[in-house]
Amino acid sequence: MEVLGLLGDGMWQALQPLNLMLILIGVTLGLFIGAMPGLGSVNGVAILLPITFLVPPGSAIIFLAAIYYGAMYGGAISSITLGIPGASTAVATTFDGRPLALSGRASLALVTAALASFIGGSVANLLFTGFAPLLASVALSFGPPEIFALMLLAFATFVGLGGDDIPKTIFSICIGLVFAAVGFDKITGTPRLVFFDISGFLHGINFLVLAIGVYGIGEMLWTLDSTRGKITKSDAKMSVKGIVSDSKEGMRRGWKGTAIGSFLGFFVGILPAAGATPGSLMSYGVAKMVARKPEEFGKGHPGGVAAPEAANNSASTGSMLPMLTLGIPGSPTTAILLGGMVIWGLTPGPRLFVDQSEFVWGLIGSFYVSNFFALVINLAFIPLFIWMLRMPFTVLAPLIFVLSVVGGYAATRDMHDVWLMLGFGIGAFFLRKFDYPLAPAVLAIVLGPIAEQTLRQSLLMSKGDPMIFVDLVNRPIATPITIIAIILILLPLFKYIRDRRRGTAQTPSG
Amino acid sequence: MRLGEIITAGVLALFSIFLMYYSAQLPIGFEQGRGPGGGAWPFWLSAIMLVTTGFIAGNWYRKTSPPSQSEEPVLDRYGWKMFAQVGGGLLGFIILIDIISMYGAMAVFLLYYVRFLGKHSWTLTLILAIALPIAFFFFFEGLMRITMPSGMSFTGPFYDIMYEIIY
Numbered sequence: 112m113e114v115l116g117l118l119g120d121g122m123w124q125a126l127q128p129l130n131l132m133l134i135l136i137g138v139t140l141g142l143f144i145g146a147m148p149g150l151g152s153v154n155g156v157a158i159l160l161p162i163t164f165l166v167p168p169g170s171a172i173i174f175l176a177a178i179y180y181g182a183m184y185g186g187a188i189s190s191i192t193l194g195i196p197g198a199s200t201a202v203a204t205t206f207d208g209r210p211l212a213l214s215g216r217a218s219l220a221l222v223t224a225a226l227a228s229f230i231g232g233s234v235a236n237l238l239f240t241g242f243a244p245l246l247a248s249v250a251l252s253f254g255p256p257e258i259f260a261l262m263l264l265a266f267a268t269f270v271g272l273g274g275d276d277i278p279k280t281i282f283s284i285c286i287g288l289v290f291a292a293v294g295f296d297k298i299t300g301t302p303r304l305v306f307f308d309i310s311g312f313l314h315g316i317n318f319l320v321l322a323i324g325v326y327g328i329g330e331m332l333w334t335l336d337s338t339r340g341k342i343t344k345s346d347a348k349m350s351v352k353g354i355v356s357d358s359k360e361g362m363r364r365g366w367k368g369t370a371i372g373s374f375l376g377f378f379v380g381i382l383p384a385a386g387a388t389p390g391s392l393m394s395y396g397v398a399k400m401v402a403r404k405p406e407e408f409g410k411g412h413p414g415g416v417a418a419p420e421a422a423n424n425s426a427s428t429g430s431m432l433p434m435l436t437l438g439i440p441g442s443p444t445t446a447i448l449l450g451g452m453v454i455w456g457l458t459p460g461p462r463l464f465v466d467q468s469e470f471v472w473g474l475i476g477s478f479y480v481s482n483f484f485a486l487v488i489n490l491a492f493i494p495l496f497i498w499m500l501r502m503p504f505t506v507l508a509p510l511i512f513v514l515s516v517v518g519g520y521a522a523t524r525d526m527h528d529v530w531l532m533l534g535f536g537i538g539a540f541f542l543r544k545f546d547y548p549l550a551p552a553v554l555a556i557v558l559g560p561i562a563e564q565t566l567r568q569s570l571l572m573s574k575g576d577p578m579i580f581v582d583l584v585n586r587p588i589a590t591p592i593t594i595i596a597i598i599l600i601l602l603p604l605f606k607y608i609r610d611r612r613r614g615t616a617q618t619p620s621g
Numbered sequence: 622m623r624l625g626e627i628i629t630a631g632v633l634a635l636f637s638i639f640l641m642y643y644s645a646q647l648p649i650g651f652e653q654g655r656g657p658g659g660g661a662w663p664f665w666l667s668a669i670m671l672v673t674t675g676f677i678a679g680n681w682y683r684k685t686s687p688p689s690q691s692e693e694p695v696l697d698r699y700g701w702k703m704f705a706q707v708g709g710g711l712l713g714f715i716i717l718i719d720i721i722s723m724y725g726a727m728a729v730f731l732l733y734y735v736r737f738l739g740k741h742s743w744t745l746t747l748i749l750a751i752a753l754p755i756a757f758f759f760f761f762e763g764l765m766r767i768t769m770p771s772g773m774s775f776t777g778p779f780y781d782i783m784y785e786i787i788y
Contacts, residue, residue, distance in 0.1 A: 505739025
C-alpha cells in the first residue's frame, strides 16, 4: 500500500504544469527523432541534455525520459512506412511492418505498433513499480553463460523456424556475426578484419549501416525490379472506423507477441549492457518460435510488429532499473541519463530510493504519464504517416534513398560507411533474388558483439570447457535455454530425416 | 537464375575463404589462460559459411532450391535498365557529397529522380529539390547539431548564410 501512495505522489508530481508540458514536448520530439533513420533516443537525450539545466533535476529527468519514450514509439514509423529502421530498436519491426505496408495495411501495422508499445510500456511500469529491487538482484545473477545462451536461442529460432533455405539462413547469421567482429577485438584490443588496411573498418561496421543498406537501398531496388515500375502509389487508407477495426485485429493477432515482448523485453532491458535493441530482436525470435504458423512471420504478421514494439518500450523502462537501483546503465541512453543525474548532484544506487524518494517516484510516475501521452500523440499522427505512403512512388522512392544516405552518414559521421551501405544495399538486392534471408544477418550484427564477448568470457571461466552451457547443477538458467536452442538448431535435420523416412516408406507402395 | 545461383555460391565461398585468411592473422585456437584467440570467433564462423556454400551448391546440383529450378535471367532488360538508372543515380549522389556537400548532392539527386525518372512537373521537382535539403539542414545542423559533409571550399558562402540564420 505504501508503494501505491508513493506512486500516487509521483504521478501527481508528473502532472504538474511544468512537468506535463515537458512530457508533451519530450514525447513529440522523441517521436520525430526516433522516426528519423540513423537517429535514436541516444542522440535526442545526448543533444538535449544541456537544455535540462534550465529546470529542476526532477523535471529534467522527466523530460529526458519522455524523449526516450517518444523515440521508442517513433522508431516504428519509418520501419513500417519507409522500410528503413528509424532506430536500432526498431530493426525487427521492419521484418513484418514493411510487408504489411506494402500490402496496403500500413494502418494495421502502425496501430498494432502503437498499442503494443503502450501495453509493453504499461507492463514494464507495473513490474518496475512493484519489483524494482528484487528484479535488479535477479538480473545480476545472469552471468556470461546465461546471456550467451539467450543469444544462441535468438539465432536458433531463425534456423529452426524460419521456413527459409537452412544453409542460406545459417550463412546469413554467420556473415552478420563476422561483420559484427570487424574493428577491434574488445578483449585483447587488437585490430581485427581491417580489410586492405582501410581505416574506416577500425571503428567496425555499425549495424544501422547494414540495416539501412538492406532495408533502405536493397529493398527499394528489389521493389522497383519486382513491380516492373508499375507501382504508382500505395492504397493505404485511414479512417476512425479503420483505426478501431485495425486495433481489434492487431490485438487479436498480435496479443501473443505483445505479451512476449512486454515480459521478455523488460527482462532483457534490465540486464546490464543489453538494452532495448537485443530485447526487441529476441522477442521477435521467441514470438516466431511460439507462433502457430511461424512461416507467416517475415511476410506481414501483426505479431511480428507487436513483439518487438512491446519489447523495445518495455526494455527502455527496464533499462532504467539497474541505472536507478544499482547505478549500472542498461543501455547507451541510460548511460547518458546516469551522467545527467551525476551532474545534477544525484547519486544513483540503492540509497537513491531512500534519500531521493520524491525524485525517484516522480520519475516513475512520469513513466505512466509519458506512456499514455506517447500513445495518444502517436495515434494522432498516424494519418500523417499514412498520407506519406499515399505519395506517388516516384516521389517516395527518392525520399527513401535520400533518408538512407543521410541516415547512414548520421549513424557514424563517416563517408566510408555511406559507401559500405551502398555496397550492402546492392549486395542485398542480388542475394534476395537468390532467396537468401537477410533478417538473420541484421539480427546477428546487432547481437554479435554481446554473443562473442559472453562466449569468450564463459570459456575463460570454464578453462575452455563448452559444457559450462549445459551444467544443470551450476548453471540452472543457462542449461535449459541452451538445450532448447540446440533442439531448434537440429529441428531442420529431424524434419529432413522424417521426410526421407516417409519418402522411402511411400516409394514401395506408391 | 540457375547459373546465377551457383556463381553467387562460388563468390560467397571465395569471400568466406578471404574472411578466414584475414581472421587467421590473429590466433584462432584456445590459448591457455587467455581463452579463445582474437581471430577464433570470425575464423570459425567463416569456416561455417564456407561449409554452407557447399550445401547450397549441393542443393543447386539436386535442383531443390527455387532459383536452381528457374531458367529466367537474374535481371532482364528492364531490370538492368532500372539498376543502371537508380543505382547509377545513387552512385552519383554519393560521389557528389564530397564535391557539392550533402545538401547540394541531395538537391541534384532529387532533381534527377523526380524530374527525369519520375517524370513529374518542374514545379513539384523544384519544390522538393529545394525545400527538402533546406529542411534537412535545419533539422540536422540546427536542431540535432550534426554536421553533414560540406563539400569543397566553394560551398562556403552558402554555409555562411545558413549558419548566420541558425546561430
